[in-house]
Amino acid sequence: MQEWDIQSCHPDTAGLQRIIQRSGLNTLIDCSYRKANKEVISAFVERWQPETNTFHLPFGEMSISLEDVSFLLKIPVTGKVVAVENFARYTDESRSDAIKMVSNLLGVSVEEAEEEVNISKGLTVRKCWLKSRWCPKAGSRPINYPHVECTARAYLLYILSCTLFADKSGSRVSIALLKLLEDLDDVGKYAWGAAALAYLYRHLGSATRVQVSQIAGYLTLLEGWVYDHFKLGLATPNAKYMDYVQPRVCIWIQKHETVANVDKLGSIRRTFDRLRPSEVTWDPYVNNRENGVVHAMAFYSGTIKYMDVVEPYHPERILRQFGHVQSIPDHPYRPLEAHRGPSANKYSVKYGFQRKTIGSAGGTICWLLKFVATRQNLSFLLH
Template sequence: MPFVEMSISLEGVSILLKIMVTGKVVAVGNFSRYIEDSRKEAIELISKLLGVTIEEAEEEVNITKGLTVRKAWLKTWWSPNWKSKPFTYPPVQCTERAFLLYLLSYTLFVDKSGSRVSIALLKLLENLDDVGNYAWGATALAYLYCQLGSATRVEVLQIVRYLTLFEGWVYEHFELRFATSNAKYMDQLQPRVSRWIQKHETVNVGDKLA
């Protein structure tokens, strides 16, 4: 049975994505300005939490010219075939952080760069046992509303953020011919957005952040 709401609410996020909408606030320190102190902190954070050397972390920050890392670079830490040099697996927890950061960059925190992810998110993954205690759903909704507001401006040509949430809400509330039901959907196991087959490939974040 579809649920009825005039706009996307926290309850709607919980139903559609099956991730927490209450819990610890998703907040990080100030990584918005590329100054020497924040650059140094970012390099140390990458080295400590992803298990790379200070030199490797500094090289990556120099390449991106910001407080970010490349998604392709993150993927090398659990996909050794991406590397031409001999590969040594980092500690398991570091690999988990790299994967979760990669996942967040393609789901809840998609941005217009398309290829990079902010180091600020890495701070949230320092304690892996605490990842499931954050209000990821509330943050995803706030992030989406912020972008929807920006998208109403006449000079804005693109819209980003986790649009799977927006699409799922639309499919639930409007009868659209291009919304195809997913015959393999299992209500107790999958997020409600999985009821619909979308035109583009998406990554369901529910099971990873629940």
């Protein structure tokens, strides 16, 4: 987010920085790769199976896990579900609520909020509006600055739209996210990592369709996962990386070669067609875990959610990534409805979801560990 300098967008810089730090999302500010490696992403989209949410490789399945998200991005993967009611569909009521929310939480007039919602043509606001309104150019500073909390919400909303929940437009952000930023003391209590993974899973599935040529989601997360697990010269180590301080995605520097795109994609395809298990770094975090133990959250088996997007999460299919022998997994979770047509607007999948938290609250994780262990005879998960 280098184009938005929080050092100069509000006189209470210290207060603004404290709020951002407390949100648990501050690590996202400087960890994004500048430009997506389209060939690497395309090669892995081709291997994605949306029914299991795993990549199919010559020697079995692999996937991005909640533990991967935790290490790669250093954001919370447990906590309250990232979802807001009554914002899934555009109605007169939801539009009215959105205008009031923008006005109240960002500190603008109802008229300005309504104008922005009308321009965006949906329950969204433009990223350029956020940036120009709350981080104006040096020569156009407002006489009366908005409250520091309003500036913090605008900045966090901008961060989320550029990273975890980037859409294909690249220019808008859902107002529903603003609702989750209402109480700034609560922002760090949400399972942002689980939500980002659900969102990426859904768009990986959509990208597998023959008529789809774009993908949404946080592609830095996908690329960082690839570079961490496959040491095939796709990226170079960052000599300035600070372990235990920076998110793990910062350990890699992208390579952007001059080889023609088609040739590069073909080369990556052939490399992965010939890939052997011994060439995979199955557990890149083995030396970074506290006490060397995989966190119980990694073995959560169920569904994860972002707004109205619900996706299955199957750690029992990728046990080698946690240092264990892979057994034959059970059938994947069945969706309530599934229509996986050839285009994005004909791709619709619905899974059940009932929890309000992702994690150990209320014994949820304990029950799920027992459930997975019973299905897979994985008694080691319970010790």
